Amino acid sequence: MAHAVSSERRPCAVSVLGGPTTVIDIGGLRLVCDPTFDDAGDHGYLTKTAGPAATEADLGAVDAVLISHDLHPDNLDTRGRAFALGSPLVLTGPAAAARLGSPAQGLATWDMAALDRPDGGTLEVCAVPAQHGPDDGERDQDGHVNCEVTGFVLRGSGLPTVYVSGDNASVGLVARIARRMAPIDVAVLFMGAARVPAKMRGRPLTLSAQRASAAASVLGAPVVIPAHCDGWAHFSEERGDIRQAFDDAGLAGCLRTADNGTWIDLPF
Structure with missing residues (x-):
């Protein structure tokens, strides 16, 4: 029986609310990744086609918000920004933290923050690299393709290790993360093959279904959960494409999907 997201916490569970927005209950804590709570409509050069499957109020209290990047409205929209800044803690990249202000804490690549768990242990949140476009994409003055993007790895004693990719298109970076942070038990991969005609000649800015299956193979994670594959017009692939690619790769058994908001x- 599917359980809808509510303020009641699960022992260890993930729910995708739509777009990249993901709720993770782990170690007695509730984390929200890339909150986007606006209704459908135009956001400058991007169009949101569906609102979230749960509202801010549905989630109740949260312990931290993880933001892969703050410059694109499909990863942090108006209500998502207000939600994040009203939370006890925001973890993101250094440049994003400087723009967002309190309570944002910037984590450089491979830096770690420790969150106290209700059981007395800690949940480590490690910032890992992400690349928001192809390897030959134009880089900014800080060397980022498109903009600074941060992925995250969550781990702690007695807990599964969870990787949240953020907007990453590089399987090579996934291989680096796998080598450094193995074993990865759960991978939340931002897919959808996002394309914007004016950027990178319209090539994917996030993982395509095929490249996501390659990333899953590199990670060896027994559980892969797709996010960032619906709710916005510039996502060029959807869950059917993802299921087909994982089946083609012989990895259908690791793929876990559910209705948004469940x-x-x-x-584990």
């Missing part, structure tokens, strides 16, 4: 309980 929990995927993790068997």
Whole structure:
């Protein structure tokens, strides 16, 4: 039986609310990744086609918000920004933290923050690299393709290790993360092959379904949860494409999907 997201916390579970917005209950804590709570409509050069499957009020209290990047409205929209800044803690990249202000804390690549768990342990949140476009994409003055983007790895004693990719298009970076942070038990991969004609000649800015299956193979994670594949017009692939690519790669068994706003309980 599917359980809808509510203020009641799950022992260990993930729910995708639509777009990149993901709720993770782990170690007694509730984290929200890339909150986007605006209704459907135009956001400058991007168009949101569906609102979230749960509202800010549905989630109740949260312990931290993880923001892969703050410059694109499909990863942080108006209500999502207000939600994040009203939370106890925001973890993001250094440049994003400087723009957002309190309570944002900037984590450089491979830096770690420790969150106290209700059981007395800690949940480590490690910032990992992400590349928002192809390898030969134009880089800014800080060397980022498109903009600074941060992925995250969550881990702690007695807990599964969870990787949240953020807007990453590079399987090579996934391989670096796998080598450094293995074993990865759960991978939340931002897919959708996002394309914007004016950027990178319209090539994917996030993982395509095929490249996501390659990333899953590199990671060796027994559970892969797709996010960032619906709710915005510039996402060029959807869940059907993802299922086909994972089946073609012989990895259908690791793929976990559910209706937006319902929990995927993790068997750990």
